[in-house]
Amino acid sequence: MNVQLTTTAVTVLSGFVPSAVQATAQALLIADDRLVAVSHDITGIRDGIVLRTVRTATGILEHETVRIEHGCVACTLREDVVPTLARLAAEQPGRDLLLVLPHTIEPEAVATACGPLTEVRFDSYVTVVDTDRFLDDLVSTDDLRHRGLHAADDDHRTVADVVVHQVEFSDTVVLWSRPGSDRDHVDRLGALVHRLAPWAVQVPTGTTHSLDIGGLSTLVRGTRRHDPERPGTLGLALEGRAIGVHDPQTSVVFRCRRPFHPQRLHDALDELTADAVRGRGQLWIASQPDTVIAFESAGGGVSFGSLGYWLDALPADRWMEAGDQRRIAADLSWHPYYGDRRTALALIGLDLDHTALTGLLSRCLLTDDEVAQGFAAWRELPDPFEGCFPVQ
Template identity: 55%
Template sequence: MSSSPQAPAHVATADADTRPSLTVLSGFWPTTTFAVARTLLAADPSLLLVRHDLTGIRDGVVRRVVRSGTGIIEDERTNLRHGCISCTLREDVLPTLVRLARHNPGQDLVLMLPEVVEPEAVAAACTYCLVDGAPITDLIRVDSYVTVLDAEHLLDALASTDDLTTLGIQAADDDNRALADVVVRQIEYADTLVLWGQSREGAFDTSRLTVLLERMAPWAAHFRVDDDLVDADALTRQLRHTDRHRPEIPGVLARGLQGYSLGAHEPEADCGVVSTVFRARCPFHPQRLHDVLEDVNAEMIRSRGHFWLASQPDTVVAWEFAGGGLAMGSLGHWLVSLPEDRWEHVCDQRRLAAALEWDPYYGDRHQHLVFIGLDVDPVALHRTLAGCLLTDAELADGEEAWRRYPDPFAGCFPLGTEDLAEPDTDTDTDTEGAQPA
């Protein structure tokens, strides 16, 4: 079967698929990402590499460079109707890929993303945006999403509290993303991760980065490349024609709701890295949870998942922590809170995952959080979070009593009728705003 739901029906098997493959390279360090791209070009000079320079994007101008292993083919500037990443994807990136596929049959493509672009945005554009009335997957097979990490700077980036605006590299005037948020999303959406080079702190720290990446994205294929000795043919075999991309698998915030792995439970430290999963059925008390948010994330590099509050029992609440900042937002309704006639609007995978773990009292409501950090005490963490759950006496009071609890998060996770179908993974509600005045 085709790797894309938008592929034409006549494409039946991978062997019969004659579409050129597309490898998408992302990474926050352009020099390192370009080093991987050049290596792929060295192994296959016919490969076409597409890059976009977003330096002038806020003025509505982007620069597009297309090259093969023998040199530059195109170097052009394009004016956009609006200076934003989504416009760049719709108006230039996707049309360029389609044009190259049509004019260069048999030549595969590599798309190298600018450092501030998240691969999930590209995947969404490939799925939903049409070029000449058709999805690009009619002509191109998306093979894999590869994220390249610089071993020398990765840990600093994950711990950074800087935002893109402070660094002067924001993609739009309202682009308030944090550096760490961009890096973790590049890591977590990828199906393939390449750790390039070595940590400046030595071999142990490089090994620790390897373990950290395996804990952050246990679903990805992992490779480490010594930048002093690169085997272009070996790297090509590892990164191209792998068919690793699975468009049906959702982004990280919806993974757990659809029954996919959200993280690895590895409470024993490996090179100091601990990954622990907290799961529970009963709800959190809103005030007790609010009081420990700073403590539970104090030693964390990354935490993510979803949970439910006793005071807001209809809402799936997303949890995202990176770079010292915790963000929460609505992922829509729990299925148990929906009328059954609305379940048909929910994807089959979500309904199947809910059915497998359905509880006669709680329905599909549950806590599912993953914490990843250095030298973390998982026992203390679990004890703290368990202390935020409702006690037996509080559970006995029932849902109507829970809804009347004083709630520091009141109004932070609104649910509208438009949320009754698929989850909204836009989690911009910072917990700063959820704190009581």
């Protein structure tokens, strides 16, 4: 007799407005009385105290205070979330799990922490967007600290950072609206969310007084939408994946093989991000031609980081360190002079001037005369970004 073992499926639920997230969680629990929800109250995390609750639609199974050694989100994920999911999968066979995240935890951090976990299968990462609040939070310049929501003393994230990262990492976005919500407003937000996460399936809850919880559950759970091999948003273009959707008014996607002049790019940053609620992607700067540079903007702030080395900057025997998809993408678009170096940048907003933004970015590139001087001369260009992108 063949016995087929089933793996516990986990749906991860995130969102910045707790009431909308909790309402969605309750609807999913009611739709399936065998579903078990796990949530953590991290209000006291800075003091090393976390409250874990495990429940079904009909009652609470666990309600325990957990002491976290270093009082940080990463420690909470490692010391309690991961072992709790593994334990429940063993104790509750045949029952799927709903991991309901605190509203300031980003789902990508969960995916990273739970990567080695083999006892469960992550079915979908779902983000709940409260259509009444989303736009205000997306354009907010508040830090989490301003609202008393920072998880640690060194947590300098903005509200907008958290909101966009939750949406961008999702496989499914629930557009949570209420009776009487303006349908045109909900539709406009849906279009904006699509610009932020074109890879995500949207599930609107409607604007009537009734909610089809069975339909919601069917569209959200058991979808197998999560691809554990999908890179983080900033690394999408390295694998030849779309970094955004082009739309003349709400989304500008800029691709170029020619590098940026470091000083001109630096001087243009304020103007570049003035009307964009979100910017993301990879770029390369002539003065640092070996490094893939990550670019992000949200909530009025701009940040840069390193995504490692361009393959063309590495000896061939190190190319296997990159994934298959990245090597294939590089091979398909290889340039005889620039190699795999390329900029792929998306700017997303509500009313963007495509012509002006494209022109501004183009003026930041090296001129023909500067390109002709070659790599050695580029490294000597004045560079306000010098030392900012160390490769780990």
